[in-house]
Amino acid sequence: MKKIEAIIRPEKLDGVRRVLENARCAGLMISEIEGHGKQKGVVQQWRGEKYKVELLPKIKIEIVVRDQDVERIAKTIIDAAQTGDVGDGKIFIYHIESAIRIRTGENGEVAL
Numbered sequence: 001m002k003k004i005e006a007i008i009r010p011e012k013l014d015g016v017r018r019v020l021e022n023a024r025c026a027g028l029m030i031s032e033i034e035g036h037g038k039q040k041g042v043v044q045q046w047r048g049e050k051y052k053v054e055l056l057p058k059i060k061i062e063i064v065v066r067d068q069d070v071e072r073i074a075k076t077i078i079d080a081a082q083t084g085d086v087g088d089g090k091i092f093i094y095h096i097e098s099a100i101r102i103r104t105g106e107n108g109e110v111a112l
Contacts, residue, residue, distance in 0.1 A: 002095060005091070005093075007090050008061065009089060012080065018080075030059060039087065070093060
């Protein structure tokens with residue numbers, strides 16, 4: 001099993017959720033976060049004054065999938081979230097040793 005953690009633009013969330021649902025991705029967790037990448041934030045202007053925003057709003061999507069589904073789900077996220085501009089986000093993939101469904105006690109892939 002693998003955990004896919006995707007950091008995306010907030011405005012891309014609805015589209016990403018829709019394609020993940022169509023890709024038969026059963027469960028996911030969504031968090032609102034703030035952060036920055038290499039660009040270290042952006043300079044914006046308001047009423048003629050420039051100011052720097054160092055932490056930008058982002059969305060973190062976490063999904064645990066079977067090993068054979070990792071590439072398909074990652075590509076699905078990329079296709080829905082990519083704009084080609086700086087700040088599109090990142091995808092991280094982690095190994096998951098085990099999963100346990102609390103209600104039934106099932107563990108392993110059947111718990112997903």
